[in-house]
Amino acid sequence: MAGPDRKPTIIDVARLAGASIKTVSRVINKERYVSPDMQERIEKAVAELGYQPNMMARSLASERSNLIGHLYGDAGGPYTLEIQVGLLNRCRDHGYHLMIEEIDYRSANVEQRASAIVNQMRLDGVVLTAPVTDNPVVLRILEDAGVPYVRVTPQQESETSPSVRIDERQAAYTLTQHLLALGHRRIGFIKGKANHTATILRYTGYCQALTDAGVAVDPVLVEQGEFTYASAVPCARRLLDQHNRPTAIFASNDEMAAAVVAEAHNRSFSLPAQLSVVGFDDTPLAEMMWPPLTTVRQPVREMAEAAADILIGLLSQRGKVDWPKPVPHQVLAHTILLRQSTARPPAKG
Amino acid sequence: MAGPDRKPTIIDVARLAGASIKTVSRVINKERYVSPDMQERIEKAVAELGYQPNMMARSLASERSNLIGHLYGDAGGPYTLEIQVGLLNRCRDHGYHLMIEEIDYRSANVEQRASAIVNQMRLDGVVLTAPVTDNPVVLRILEDAGVPYVRVTPQQESETSPSVRIDERQAAYTLTQHLLALGHRRIGFIKGKANHTATILRYTGYCQALTDAGVAVDPVLVEQGEFTYASAVPCARRLLDQHNRPTAIFASNDEMAAAVVAEAHNRSFSLPAQLSVVGFDDTPLAEMMWPPLTTVRQPVREMAEAAADILIGLLSQRGKVDWPKPVPHQVLAHTILLRQSTARPPAKG
DNA sequence: GGGGACGATGGCACCGCTGTCATTCCCCTT
């Protein structure tokens, strides 16, 4: 009845099972060389005491923390969350835990902070999402610390770290083709935040599709947004104010597409009859707005799962230090979702 | 040049500074009783070696992990993310790290999983969000482990743990009053998922406002949704199909309000002239849909920050074991956002 | 001038586990 009140340790288990702590450790870690009889006794003792190994002690002794970190820059909407859900799915199944850290990549002490996170916590591995994926300071710290990391949608593939992505350029290309196929020739474009990978790739895809169709890219139809609703409002205004205004607008993400739609509603346009709009990302928003938005779905969760798989795969081969070369670069399939925000352009008056 | 290649430890620092490791430890932990001279020498040594204390070792020895856990049930959209951002803000400032774990509260091994998370990782404290806030199994595990926790928007305040919330009943009351003041008398209501705290409180506020205004609650106007867009579509249909249909609809969250709006658009209603719609939560969606949605903003991030503050406040008083009694229950202010989805009802034909 | 009180520092056990190596026992070979 009395019993020690503190949490049971491996020593208590060993004592109760009549074994050495090392043997208990073997059972806990599912190592070989334990007789079935002994195994059973120990498992019983574990159950009886409700023993749970202390991760801190374990990590200290084994130099493995079983911690995976997710470093991100902007807590950008549903994207970040989906990433986390994906990571969590895998972590759970493989006994890892997820630590999340936001890194203000603009701040002066990025270095200090990133270093503290990586080195103090002794993370086993790290997953990077934009815009930290391409931050040289962070990457160097990771390299120096010898912590394996996987980048989701990096600007540029590297030989030292794996990556996961979709072909954004191709997606933008296809989406633009869709508009062209409907008969649109004046297609406006709202870019995302400067220097973001996505911004560049999506824009490139748009340009290429136009060019391939023999349509010139008209700079008057290209606006610079920042991936936010607010940033896109003036862009939409300028585009729709033109005397020879575009019959379709490609916004670099759904949020900005929503701004275009709102602005069109303001002017009492009937959508999609008078204006086609497409977005990118398939955020929940896309399906809930009116009219439902034609957009591209990135399998974000699956991408995160793939990243986790790659990471955990490596970590499981203790002893090996380095990535296999060449390091894996996965490209997952995207989906073009044709909804009701696109239609043929209005007949020429 | 040669120097040890492994990460420097406190011993290296002590040696370099000509001090004992204990004194170095004092400096690292900002304890008192270190002479300025000694302090400076040690700080210099730390900088020179780029020393970073090993959290694992520190935790093991001190029985503090500096880890705060966020346990949640559904990764419900922007809400969860906002919570995390809030928590992160505080963790960062106080030297804590955030571990996130999803708990499938329907699964059979909730107990095992929750226990593993709490006990193995030796979390210093935990923040709970719906629907784990009220899971008796999880709560018991936390209590047993003696891990302090704060609940965000719990179903019921408890004497053993602090909570943070807004007055949802009051918010729903006010919002309903707004509709009444515009002249609406037939106000539809779409409830959230059964058993959720929010569902009950919001509905109660609605009923009370009606009653106080001398309007009877008509069960025909009350539909049961599940907080999702899809679940609300049939609800919206049924409400709008009625011969004497409501002139306004109160959806228990924005997502369901979006479904109502979409359904109204489908029928080519002009909003808000023919139908007023209100939601709850002020998700990003609310501002981006058309027309922009009148809704209630919960200061989610601030709530998370408050929760973290409460938790960290307690943790900083090491030695004290228990919450001060009575434990704090914070109620933050909400905001009613009047946008363009509400108007006076159409004049009686 | 003796006795505190207090500032400053160090010594050392110990937190709970894993890695390494030694040991024992058994069966199999030659």
Next chain:
DNA sequence: AAGGGGAATGACAGCGGTGCCATCGTCCCC
């Protein structure tokens, strides 16, 4: 019968810090 090899187990030294207590020198005060 001796030797060899592998399965099963244990002893023990850390991993890198912190907590507690001892020590030492000063300054102060009656």
